Amino acid sequence: MFSHKKILRSIPDMVWGHLRKAGITIFVILWCGLFHYVSLRHFYLEPLMGRPLPQPKFLFPPAGWIMFFHVGNGFSHLEILGMHQGRSYRIEPHAILPTRYLGFDNVHRGVLGSAADPQHQRPFCRYLRRKFPEYDDFLITAVSYPPVREPLTDRRWAVLYQCRVFDP
Amino acid sequence: MRKIWHQLFLMERPSIGLAFFRIFVALGVGAHLIPAFFHLPDTFFVTAFKTYNTQFFPIWFIEWVQQSPDGLVLVLVWVFLISWMMFLLGWFTQISGWVMMGCCYYFYALNTFALAESLAWDILLVTLFLMICTPYPGDYFSIDCLRRQDQMAYRRQRPFFIQRLLQMQIGFVYFYTALYKVTAEGNWITDNPIYYLLNYPHEGVTKYFMLRDFMAARPEWCYALGIFIVVMEMAMIFLLFIPRTRVSGIYWGVIFHIMLMLTLDVPAIFFFVFPPQLLLFINPEHIAGWIDQKRHFYERLPDSMTYRLVYDGRCHFCRQSVARLAVMDLLGRLRFIDYHGVQDPQALHPLLTTQKVRSQIHLLDPQGRLNGGFFAFRRLGLILPMMMPWLPVLYFPGMGVVGPVVYQWVAKNRYIWHRHQVCRDNMCFYGKGS
Numbered sequence: 001m002f003s004h005k006k007i008l009r010s011i012p013d014m015v016w017g018h019l020r021k022a023g024i025t026i027f028v029i030l031w032c033g034l035f036h037y038v039s040l041r042h043f044y045l046e047p048l049m050g051r052p053l054p055q056p057k058f059l060f061p062p063a064g065w066i067m068f069f070h071v072g073n074g075f076s077h078l079e080i081l082g083m084h085q086g087r088s089y090r091i092e093p094h095a096i097l098p099t100r101y102l103g104f105d106n107v108h109r110g111v112l113g114s115a116a117d118p119q120h121q122r123p124f125c126r127y128l129r130r131k132f133p134e135y136d137d138f139l140i141t142a143v144s145y146p147p148v149r150e151p152l153t154d155r156r157w158a159v160l161y162q163c164r165v166f167d168p
Numbered sequence: 169m170r171k172i173w174h175q176l177f178l179m180e181r182p183s184i185g186l187a188f189f190r191i192f193v194a195l196g197v198g199a200h201l202i203p204a205f206f207h208l209p210d211t212f213f214v215t216a217f218k219t220y221n222t223q224f225f226p227i228w229f230i231e232w233v234q235q236s237p238d239g240l241v242l243v244l245v246w247v248f249l250i251s252w253m254m255f256l257l258g259w260f261t262q263i264s265g266w267v268m269m270g271c272c273y274y275f276y277a278l279n280t281f282a283l284a285e286s287l288a289w290d291i292l293l294v295t296l297f298l299m300i301c302t303p304y305p306g307d308y309f310s311i312d313c314l315r316r317q318d319q320m321a322y323r324r325q326r327p328f329f330i331q332r333l334l335q336m337q338i339g340f341v342y343f344y345t346a347l348y349k350v351t352a353e354g355n356w357i358t359d360n361p362i363y364y365l366l367n368y369p370h371e372g373v374t375k376y377f378m379l380r381d382f383m384a385a386r387p388e389w390c391y392a393l394g395i396f397i398v399v400m401e402m403a404m405i406f407l408l409f410i411p412r413t414r415v416s417g418i419y420w421g422v423i424f425h426i427m428l429m430l431t432l433d434v435p436a437i438f439f440f441v442f443p444p445q446l447l448l449f450i451n452p453e454h455i456a457g458w459i460d461q462k463r464h465f466y467e468r469l470p471d472s473m474t475y476r477l478v479y480d481g482r483c484h485f486c487r488q489s490v491a492r493l494a495v496m497d498l499l500g501r502l503r504f505i506d507y508h509g510v511q512d513p514q515a516l517h518p519l520l521t522t523q524k525v526r527s528q529i530h531l532l533d534p535q536g537r538l539n540g541g542f543f544a545f546r547r548l549g550l551i552l553p554m555m556m557p558w559l560p561v562l563y564f565p566g567m568g569v570v571g572p573v574v575y576q577w578v579a580k581n582r583y584i585w586h587r588h589q590v591c592r593d594n595m596c597f598y599g600k601g602s
């Protein structure tokens with residue numbers, strides 16, 4: 001009776017070599033094809049085809065390698081205000097996002113901006129209520145700076161939403 | 169055509185470059201994920217504020233992951249930490265890599281927000297996937313190579329395709345990044361992004377660095393710099409793949425990433441992964457050739473000009489340790505001397521006696537200095553590349569007191585480590601099992 005190891009050993013090295021090379025070749029072709037498809041899909045292939053194309057899940061950035069590809073004139077960020085007895089207090093953003101990373105600051109990378117998304121507003125308010133129970137309510141405001149060359153002091157505040165509206 | 173394909177992907181070359189890169193991939197993954205574990209209620213527990221990357225994950229997967237109770241999250245934090253440490257140290261490298269990557273996917277699906285909604289994380293996963301497809305990254309700088317006790321592990325020949333794909337990945341990432349900047353929705357030709365970045369307020373992504381204000385007042389210079397960056401990013405793939413310009417490409421790339429880290433709040437991958445990934449362009453045959461040259465040089469030196477390690481050759485534990493040290497001795501700087509083969513240890517050094525050499529290892533350096541026990545071990549940390557990461561531990565304040573105590577305990581009980589009872593009695597070399 002042959003064990004599977006003996007069967008595998010009985011296959012000549014040359015056959016193994018060919019199988020391995022074929023395997024590597026298929027992998028390389030698939031990988032390269034997928035890599036360039038994903039890199040070109042969003043900005044080039046979809047406009048060319050005039051329809052959305054399938055996006056492979058679980059690997060590769062969905063929109064390609066878009067590091068700093070578009071930097072706008074003007075800047076805005078979110079400021080969170082805690083309300084207590086009718087008065088508002090600015091909450092330090094690093095207290096909202098306490099995780100400190102090596103070499104970079106997520107608050108400066110603008111990740112808090114996710115809270116502006118309408119579908120994230122309710123969970124964000126829930127998070128704020130848990131994290132800062134000393135406040136009665138929260139105001140989520142957007143601070144917009146004017147375009148470059150104008151004085152930075154001309155900031156504009158706009159209230160995006162108030163957490164109270166999500167109270168049961 | 170077949171020949172070119174063979175040369176590009178199938179040809180076997182030493183995997184030492186991949187093994188070195190593995191360490192940095194592990195550090196990049198750790199730097200990205202581990203800080204989030206210090207604030208679990210704010211990052212991954214049910215109480216956290218969460219966002220989901222529905223473009224990267226199918227909805228069913230996100231919903232499935234969201235069912236995790238906090239207890240499971242905690243368990244997977246520990247699974248990640250253990251597998252991450254194993255991958256970093258190269259212990260069951262491929263398996264630990266798969267487990268670690270599974271955890272990376274899990275935490276990414278659990279809360280994209282906690283991972284800074286970052287493109288960098290996507291890039292890291294792509295890189296990690298290539299790193300765990302094969303066991304090659306565990307060939308050297310790893311516990312796996314120590315377990316195999318293969319002294320030529322640094323020369324282990326492997327098909328080159330993984331390293332080539334990683335080279336292509338970084339080259340094309342530069343290329344596509346530049347392409348998006350000047351086409352698609354990019355505004356680096358039509359506008360002045362560097363100028364905007366430098367004039368962003370304090371809350372923005374730009375750090376305060378020495379020449380920031382100087383540059384911020386000069387829009388023409390900023391525009392020129394922006395064009396220069398785009399041109400360099402486009403040219404990188406050619407610079408890196410043309411042998412004559414390769415070294416310049418690597419230098420440019422490393423300088424570029426250091427500048428990014430100094431001027432912008434960019435994720436850790438720009439520091440941990442991209443610069444070492446550029447080093448993958450160095451031909452591993454050249455690295456192995458350089459190592460061989462060094463080994464031949466040290467081989468030809470007379471005994472008195474080398475580091476000599478005196479050990480107990482009748483102790484299984486010591487012989488195993490010496491075999492592992494020989495694997496770690498990449499440049500072949502050590503000579504191993506079994507004291508049982510030396511008639512008079514004082515011939516090696518006036519302070520060496522039979523009793524001393526029996527009690528602990530000794531390291532004789534080319535200057536004639538003698539270090540024993542823990543201090544010999546600590547000195548090895550300066551000689552053996554694979555031990556260098558442990559230098560901060562070996563030289564940590566207080567280790568001069570604690571280290572010798574621990575060493576003495578291990579040395580006294582070294583026969584305990586023998587697998588067979590006969591050896592435990594130190595009879596291996598006298599009994600018939602010898």
